[in-house]
Amino acid sequence: MIGTLLVNSLLVLSPVLAQSYPQAQNIASTSNLSENWAGYVANSGGYSGVNATWIVPAVSTVNASNLSADAMWVGIGGVSSTDLIQAGTQAIIQNGQITYKAWYETLPNAAVNIPLSIKAGDSIKVAITEISPNLWQITFTNNSTNQSYTQNVSYVSSHSSAEWIEERPVEYSSGRLIPLDNFGTLFVMNGAAIQNGSNVNIAKTGATALTMTTFSGILLASPSGLVNGDSFSISRSSNQTVMETVPTSTPTTIRVIRVTWRRGSDVTQREFIRTFFSQFGLRTRTH
Numbered sequence: 001m002i003g004t005l006l007v008n009s010l011l012v013l014s015p016v017l018a019q020s021y022p023q024a025q026n027i028a029s030t031s032n033l034s035e036n037w038a039g040y041v042a043n044s045g046g047y048s049g050v051n052a053t054w055i056v057p058a059v060s061t062v063n064a065s066n067l068s069a070d071a072m073w074v075g076i077g078g079v080s081s082t083d084l085i086q087a088g089t090q091a092i093i094q095n096g097q098i099t100y101k102a103w104y105e106t107l108p109n110a111a112v113n114i115p116l117s118i119k120a121g122d123s124i125k126v127a128i129t130e131i132s133p134n135l136w137q138i139t140f141t142n143n144s145t146n147q148s149y150t151q152n153v154s155y156v157s158s159h160s161s162a163e164w165i166e167e168r169p170v171e172y173s174s175g176r177l178i179p180l181d182n183f184g185t186l187f188v189m190n191g192a193a194i195q196n197g198s199n200v201n202i203a204k205t206g207a208t209a210l211t212m213t214t215f216s217g218i219l220l221a222s223p224s225g226l227v228n229g230d231s232f233s234i235s236r237s238s239n240q241t242v243m244e245t246v247p248t249s250t251p252t253t254i255r256v257i258r259v260t261w262r263r264g265s266d267v268t269q270r271e272f273i274r275t276f277f278s279q280f281g282l283r284t285r286t287h
Contacts, residue, residue: 042205049194051127057183058120203229
């Protein structure tokens with residue numbers, strides 16, 4: 001979401017759902033590193049759908065900052081390409097106030113807030129499905145309130161990857177990573193994708209785990225191993241974060257393109273910023 005500020009999500013356990021939650025202590029045995037994503041990513045191509053259910057976290061700030069945030073989402077594209085269609089929930093803590101929102105986004109367009117009320121503890125299912133060439137259906141279901149929302153959007157996708165991600169947002173106005181709030185342990189269930197026309201769970205996509213760290217390597221969030229091939233948890237570490245500038249000399253795990261936007265060019269500043277950060281594997285979203 002483009003605006004003056006930013007981006008992107010523990011936990012009131014439902015007695016009915018609690019038995020099915022994957023256990024947080026089951027840390028993924030192998031994991032790649034990211035500076036603002038934690039979760040699972042599949043990138044062998046052919047994806048035309050992705051979905052999952054999660055419990056909206058009850059968040060709190062982890063430091064004295066007047067701003068912190070996080071988001072949980074599913075998406076297609078964006079790992080090895082600049083296209084990404086994604087949808088999920090987010091929490092923003094600003095000046096002591098917590099706001100929960102549901103949204104979808106088709107890069108490089110700004111994110112769109114949707115009229116679906118959510119709160120901490122709600123069970124939310126999000127599905128993105130290509131129902132005809134370049135026509136996608138985005139569906140949100142709040143299992144706790146029996147409310148739902150569906151939107152069809154036109155979008156050209158590379159179908160190159162599928163993601164189940166907990167994200168640390170980037171502030172649009174400054175281009176810095178926002179402090180990650182304390183979301184405790186986030187539980188993701190029934191994760192699946194449509195790959196080459198077949199419905200498959202996360203494990204069958206060959207997805208790999210992503211662990212979130214700061215640019216200096218401090219652990220922020222880590223996923224568990226998969227349970228039943230389709231469920232996992234993401235645990236927030238106790239490490240604090242601050243507003244963090246993307247360094248000019250980045251680790252080799254980050255894709256870097258050094259470019260300069262010039263006023264009067266064919267590309268708008270908004271499009272430039274989104275494209276630039278996509279090269280880092282970062283997503284801009286604001287409120």
